[in-house]
Amino acid sequence: MSRTVAKAIKYGSEEIPIEIDFGRRKNLYINVKPDQSVIVKAPVTETLANVMKFVRSRAAWIFEHRLRFKHTAARALANDYAEGGAVYYLGERYELLPQPGYPYGVGLESGSLVVDAAPDDAELIRELVAHWYKVRAREVFAGRLEHCRVAVGIPAEARAALRVRKLKCSWGNCSSRATITLSPELVRAPLGCIDYVITHELCHLRHHNHSRAFYSLLTSAMPDWRDHKDELERYQAG
Numbered sequence: 240m241s242r243t244v245a246k247a248i249k250y251g252s253e254e255i256p257i258e259i260d261f262g263r264r265k266n267l268y269i270n271v272k273p274d275q276s277v278i279v280k281a282p283v284t285e286t287l288a289n290v291m292k293f294v295r296s297r298a299a300w301i302f303e304h305r306l307r308f309k310h311t312a313a314r315a316l317a318n319d320y321a322e323g324g325a326v327y328y329l330g331e332r333y334e335l336l337p338q339p340g341y342p343y344g345v346g347l348e349s350g351s352l353v354v355d356a357a358p359d360d361a362e363l364i365r366e367l368v369a370h371w372y373k374v375r376a377r378e379v380f381a382g383r384l385e386h387c388r389v390a391v392g393i394p395a396e397a398r399a400a401l402r403v404r405k406l407k408c409s410w411g412n413c414s415s416r417a418t419i420t421l422s423p424e425l426v427r428a429p430l431g432c433i434d435y436v437i438t439h440e441l442c443h444l445r446h447h448n449h450s451r452a453f454y455s456l457l458t459s460a461m462p463d464w465r466d467h468k469d470e471l472e473r474y475q476a477g
């Protein structure tokens with residue numbers, strides 16, 4: 240039982256598109272995404288006029304958040320798949336080195352990420368690197384999940400399962416069946432950022448929302464989570 244309505248608000252000379260999602264929930268809240276899109280989650284019982292009134296009253300806040308993400312995106316640590324371009328793994332910067340016939344397919348060698356492809360075969364380079372990220376992500380995330388599970392105090396019997404799959408607009412999510420899905424691209428970021436995402440999702444095993452109780456659990460498991468969250472924003476663009 241959910242429906243989506245597309246609207247827009249004006250702030251100064253700027254027109255900001257708004258997506259309103261009516262669903263079964265109690266509260267009305269606004270979420271500004273790193274890609275600057277604005278999603279409003281509204282209770283299905285609320286009228287569109289009331290929702291828009293609320294959104295307009297928060298126009299300055301929305302504007303400021305979008306502006307912040309715009310600046311963040313400008314300094315994002317995006318991968319550059321050209322020969323000699325910068326690619327990231329665990330927060331370290333490597334130089335992309337295409338080398339046809341490289342026997343390991345993809346591998347790290349003294350500051351370079353060597354890829355078995357011709358320099359002008361951008362599509363193959365991307366594909367090979369994406370596959371390598373996925374393989375590395377599975378191994379790294381599994382180890383960090385165990386570490387973070389202990390920090391949050393989730394018993395081993397809870398059997399939190401891990402899945403690595405590309406996600407559209409987030410780094411991770413947690414299903415009610417205790418399956419934590421993480422985006423393979425998260426492995427580009429430093430371990431602290433990876434731990435932050437995993438810890439966040441593990442806290443959802445206890446609290447299926449972003450309530451005060453959720454954040455107090457997150458803070459007790461990882462007191463400096465905000466720093467890692469801020470750092471992670473730089474890795475947004477894969």
Ligand SMILES: [Zn+2]
Nearest residue numbers: 439443448449
């Ligand atoms: Zn969450």
